[in-house]
Amino acid sequence: xxxxxxxxxxxNNSLPTTVAIRKMTDAIKHRGPxxxxxxxxxxxxxxxxRLSILDLEHGSQPISNxxxxxxxxxxxxxxxxxxxxxxxEDLGHTFKTNTDSEVIIHLYEEYQEHCLExxxxxxxxxxxxxxKKQLFAARDHFGIKPFYYYTDNTQFAFxxxxxxxxxxxxxxxxxxxxxxxxxxxxxxxxxxxxxxxGIKKLEPGHYLIVDQWxxxxxxxxxxxxxxxxxxxxxxxxxxxxxxxxxxxNLHTQSDVPIGSFLSGGIDSTSIxxxxxxxxxxxxxSVGFEGEHNENIYAKKTATELGIDHFDEVISVDRFFExxxxxxxxxxxxxxxxxxxxxxxxSQVAREHITVALSGEGADELFGxxxxxxxxxxxxxxxxxxxxxxxxxxxFIDEIPFNxxxxxxxxxxxxxxxxxFLGNAKIFNEQEKRLVLSSMVNLKTNWExxxxxxxxxxxTSKDLDDISRMQLIDxxxxxxxxxxxxxxxxxxAHSLEVRVPFLDKEVFEIARKIPSxxxxxxxxxxxxLRKAMEDIVPNHVLNRPKLGFPVPLKKWLMGSIGDIMIEQxxxxxxxxxxxxxxxxxxxxxHRNGKVDNSRKIWTIYIFxxxxxxxxxxxxxxxxx
Numbered sequence: 001x002x003x004x005x006x007x008x009x010x011x012n013n014s015l016p017t018t019v020a021i022r023k024m025t026d027a028i029k030h031r032g033p034x035x036x037x038x039x040x041x042x043x044x045x046x047x048x049x050r051l052s053i054l055d056l057e058h059g060s061q062p063i064s065n066x067x068x069x070x071x072x073x074x075x076x077x078x079x080x081x082x083x084x085x086x087x088x089e090d091l092g093h094t095f096k097t098n099t100d101s102e103v104i105i106h107l108y109e110e111y112q113e114h115c116l117e118x119x120x121x122x123x124x125x126x127x128x129x130x131x132k133k134q135l136f137a138a139r140d141h142f143g144i145k146p147f148y149y150y151t152d153n154t155q156f157a158f159x160x161x162x163x164x165x166x167x168x169x170x171x172x173x174x175x176x177x178x179x180x181x182x183x184x185x186x187x188x189x190x191x192x193x194x195x196x197x198g199i200k201k202l203e204p205g206h207y208l209i210v211d212q213w214x215x216x217x218x219x220x221x222x223x224x225x226x227x228x229x230x231x232x233x234x235x236x237x238x239x240x241x242x243x244x245x246x247x248x249n250l251h252t253q254s255d256v257p258i259g260s261f262l263s264g265g266i267d268s269t270s271i272x273x274x275x276x277x278x279x280x281x282x283x284x285s286v287g288f289e290g291e292h293n294e295n296i297y298a299k300k301t302a303t304e305l306g307i308d309h310f311d312e313v314i315s316v317d318r319f320f321e322x323x324x325x326x327x328x329x330x331x332x333x334x335x336x337x338x339x340x341x342x343x344x345x346s347q348v349a350r351e352h353i354t355v356a357l358s359g360e361g362a363d364e365l366f367g368x369x370x371x372x373x374x375x376x377x378x379x380x381x382x383x384x385x386x387x388x389x390x391x392x393x394x395f396i397d398e399i400p401f402n403x404x405x406x407x408x409x410x411x412x413x414x415x416x417x418x419x420f421l422g423n424a425k426i427f428n429e430q431e432k433r434l435v436l437s438s439m440v441n442l443k444t445n446w447e448x449x450x451x452x453x454x455x456x457x458x459t460s461k462d463l464d465d466i467s468r469m470q471l472i473d474x475x476x477x478x479x480x481x482x483x484x485x486x487x488x489x490x491x492a493h494s495l496e497v498r499v500p501f502l503d504k505e506v507f508e509i510a511r512k513i514p515s516x517x518x519x520x521x522x523x524x525x526x527x528l529r530k531a532m533e534d535i536v537p538n539h540v541l542n543r544p545k546l547g548f549p550v551p552l553k554k555w556l557m558g559s560i561g562d563i564m565i566e567q568x569x570x571x572x573x574x575x576x577x578x579x580x581x582x583x584x585x586x587x588x589h590r591n592g593k594v595d596n597s598r599k600i601w602t603i604y605i606f607x608x609x610x611x612x613x614x615x616x617x618x619x620x621x622x623x
Contacts, residue, residue, distance in 0.1 A: 003031030005047035021045035076123035079250035143204030143479030187335040256354040264297025267359025329492040335602035338548035339485040361501035365510035367518030375465035571607035572615035
C-alpha cells in the first residue's frame with residue numbers, strides 16, 4: 001500500500017522537474033511514511049510513497065523491467081502474484097524481488113493491457129512505456145483503490161489523492177457545480193467527476209492510455225453483471241464457504257502485523273472468524289454512547305471467537321474534532337457520518353497493526369441492505385397501470401406529510417428507475433433547487449441525477465428489481481462512498497485496509513445467485529447467513545445491519561446544531577447554497593416535524609470542504 005503520483009509533460013512543452021513531482025508526492029506522505037521514491041524518465045516524472053507490507057527490504061518504487069523500457073508506480077495489493085510470477089518465470093521472465101509490483105510490470109510486458117484480466121486484487125497503477133512513448137494506467141475492478149487525474153494542453157497529472165494534483169503550480173481549485181448538484185442527492189460525487197473542476201476519477205474496471213501528445217483513450221476492461229443460475233441453494237453455500245475462506249487466506253499475505261475490524265455484524269464477523277482459524281488475531285471496533293454503541297456486540301463476538309479485541313467509545317467532542325481532519329484527508333466531500341467513525345477506528349487499529357481486513361462489499365454482492373426488501377413489500381401496488389399510477393401520485397403529493405402510509409404509496413407509485421439512485425438519497429430534485437443559490441439555479445440546467453443511473457437500468461431490464469438495485473449500488477454507492485471512505489480514512493493513519501468480499505472470484509459466485517436466495521421477505525443476505533452457520537457465533541447470524549450508527553439526529557437538537565450553522569455561514573458557500581434555507585432545515589428538525597439531520601450534515605460537510613480547499617485554499621497545510 002502506498003501513494004503514487006505522476007506528471008507527464010506533452011511534446012513541445014517543458015520537461016517535468018524533480019521539484020514538481022516531489023511536491024506532488026510530499027502532499028500524500030501519510031499514505032506511505034516508510035520511503036519516498038522519485039524518478040524522471042523522458043517526459044514523465046513518477047513519485048511513490050511506501051507503506052512497507054511485503055518484501056520489506058526491497059519493493060522500492062518507481063520500478064523498471066530489466067532494460068528500463070518500462071517504469072511502474074503501483075498502489076495496492078495483488079493477491080495472486082505468486083502464481084502469476086511462476087507463470088511468467090515459465091515464459092522466461094526473471095525477477096530481482098519478491099513483490100507484486102514487479103509481477104505487474106512483467107505481466108504488462110508479456111500481455112500489454114490484457115494483463116488486467118489476470119489480476120486478482122486491489123490496485124491503481126501507471127506504467128510509462130518508453131518504446132511506445134505512452135502511459136498506461138488502470139484501476140481495479142470495484143474501485144477499492146483510488147486514481148485521480150488532470151489534463152490540459154501541456155500536461156497530464158495523476159495521483160492516489162487529489163492533494164497531489166492541487167500542488168501543481170498555477171492550478172487553482174474551483175467547485176464543479178454539476179458535481180455539487182449530484183452530491184446533494186447522493187452524498188458523494190459520482191464518477192468520473194470530482195468536486196474539483198477539471199479533476200477526474202478513473203472509473204473502476206477501466207484503463208487509460210495517454211500518448212506523448214496528450215491524446216487519451218479511456219477503455220472498460222471489466223463490468224459488474226448478474227447472471228442468475230437456478231440451482232439448489234446448497235451448491236452456492238458450499239461455493240461461498242470455499243471461495244471466501246480462500247479469499248481471506250490470500251488477503252493475509254503480509255510481512256507486518258495484520259488484524260480485522262469487527263462491528264458485531266455478519267460481514268466483519270465472517271472475516272474475523274476465518275482469520276481467527278489461522279492463529280491469534282486482534283480486532284477493533286468503535287461506538288457511541290447509549291443505544292448507538294456497537295462495541296457491546298463486537299466484544300461478545302470477540303469473546304466467543306477467542307479474539308484479542310480493542311475498542312473505543314467516541315465522544316461528541318472527539319467526533320467533531322476528527323471531522324475537519326477527515327474532510328481534509330477525504331479530498332472530496334462525502335457526507336456519510338460513518339466516515340468519521342472509520343477515521344477514528346483506523347487510528348485505534350494503527351496502534352497495533354499495519355493491515356486490517358474489513359467487511360466492505362458483502363451488502364452489495366449478497367443483498368444486505370434493507371432497502372432491497374422494498375420490491376417485495378411494494379408488490380400489492382404493482383397491478384396499477386402506469387398512467388393511473390402517475391395520476392394517483394399527483395394526488396398523494398397533496399396529502400399532509402404525516403399522513404399514515406403516504407410514503408409507502410408514494411414509493412409504490414414511483415418507478416424503480418426514479419425512486420432508487422443508490423443507498424442514500426438526501427435531497428430530491430425539487431429540494432435541491434430550493435437549497436441551491438439563485439445564482440446557481442439561473443446559470444445551470446443540469447440533467448436530473450436519475451440520468452446518471454439510466455444506462456444501468458436500461459441494460460438490466462431483463463433482471464429483477466433487487467438485482468438492478470444491487471447493480472446501481474455496485475457501480476455508484478460502493479466506489480463513490482463505501483470504498484472511498486475506507487481507503488482515505490485508513491490511509492490517513494498509514495493503515496492498509498483489505499476487503500476479502502471484493503475479490504473477483506467471490507463476485508463470480510455472487511453474481512450467479514438468484515435474488516430469491518439473496519433477499520427474502522424476512523431477511524437480507526440470506527444465502528450468506530446460511531453459508532456462515534457453524535462459522536460465526538449464533539447471535540450474529542440474524543442481527544440486522546447497523547453499520548456505524550451516528551446519533552446526528554440527537555446532537556442537532558442541542559448546541560451542536562448552532563455550531564454547525566455558524567461554520568456553514570463562515571465557509572464562503574453562499575455563492576452556492578441558500579444559507580437561510582439551511583437554517584430553516586434546522587428549525588424544522590428541532591420542531592420535530594421531520595428528521596433533517598442528513599440534509600444538514602450534507603451541507604455541513606460541503607461547507608467544511610469548501611473552507612479547507614476553496615475558501616481559504618489551505619490544502620497545503622496538513623491538518
